Amino acid sequence: MIVIKIGGGAEINLEYVCADIAALAQAGKPVVVVHGTGKEADALGERVGQPAKHVTSPQGFTSRYTDRATLEVFVMAACGKVNTFLVERLQKLGVNAIGLSGVDGRLLEGTRKDAIRIVENGRQRILRDDYTGKVEKVNADLLRVLLERNYVPVIAPLAISYQSDAINIDGDRAAAMIAGALGAEQLVILSNVPGLLQNFPDESSLIAKIDKHRVEQSIGFAEGRMKKKVLGAAEALALGVRQVIFADGRVVQPLQRALEGKGTTIE
């Protein structure tokens, strides 16, 4: 079993990624896909006059500020445009994909953080009415029922809170939780960098291998979005996933290259 996280950035080549997913599915390998939404949510926000607002926590993690109006835009981009057309693209390649978000059948459940602490202009303040949270439970039964029937689940980065509010979640960490819950062997995180870089953005400083016992130390030199990916990797490994791979989603045969070790492999 492989869980594949496809980044939501602009440069990811979905044609290449989906061709590799089709090859894995045709080889009979169970696959679960989790996707990001960043670029499309930003684009839709601009089109409807509600530009995205990103905030930074005191720990230095960035996230999308999501009031109810932003949540609507995010849902339209995530569950609508990205998820449905990714499913369509995979179906064209003969993959029997089925799109879900964490809201569906309570697939991903967690605590909503309705108040978040952020740093703005060097000062901390609290934002309220936020619809974000963190995945704590995965409805693995639902995924297994689908996988047993040879469907490929394609999952949008939303969860449902214990009070049944739809919440925006981090896709990398959701993918880690899913990989852990399913006992996946591998988690491949494709983004717009070749892997974890010792000196961001110098791509020649790619770190090929990290020992699983040293992964948390890597957060120090991970930059921006990569911080959450490293956190997700640590969570997945702690849940028993054998191998986490950060790899480049912009190149031909991105999954094949990732599985051949041409990214950052953590095990």
Place this chain on the structure above:
Amino acid sequence: MIVIKIGGGAEINLEYVCADIAALAQAGKPVVVVHGTGKEADALGERVGQPAKHVTSPQGFTSRYTDRATLEVFVMAACGKVNTFLVERLQKLGVNAIGLSGVDGRLLEGTRKDAIRIVENGRQRILRDDYTGKVEKVNADLLRVLLERNYVPVIAPLAISYQSDAINIDGDRAAAMIAGALGAEQLVILSNVPGLLQNFPDESSLIAKIDKHRVEQSIGFAEGRMKKKVLGAAEALALGVRQVIFADGRVVQPLQRALEGKGTTIE
């Protein structure tokens, strides 16, 4: 088994409709929900500067003209906003809803009509690049797998063509096909009128009962959108559905009233 079609019009009271769905689900009745998208697709089209365009066929049926850009708006409204937030609303009421569109797992399959004949200013012409079609096959196995596990499927009005293009479909006729494929006893079609009216829009001219052998004759006095509902009813009855009910989705206890005969019952 009851299949419930919730119209996509502005006046439908989702709070009342969902309360009744929850009551049915809690009573252990298997339920499948199909929803429309009209109002939300129109609203999003306006917001992104791509207003909806409706066309009329030579036979007098109206439909939404759907080029690829319009399809994207439609998908964001249908699979994004309407479907996800309907699932969220049902989850808040304790219903384990799961949102799908006909693209997912090839749930609804049919022929894409890439060229459609329309009447414009009294003259016929052909529109090309249309992403619309008609449902011909239902993946009933997928729905049964979910129903057996007490999920309530909530279905957005899209299908997948045999060439794997996402296509916009008529929700009423899709609901009819689903009801037929599942061997449902009842199909309830909730919209913003009390049922089939002898003299539209005079609501006092409501027809309480129609014999199933005379339903096709009713198309004559059905107005606008109601024409397709009558067509859907005829299709559902031909597929073995015992009873089709057109009822008012604007009132309290809309489903309970429908099942008590306070709409137009066709059997």
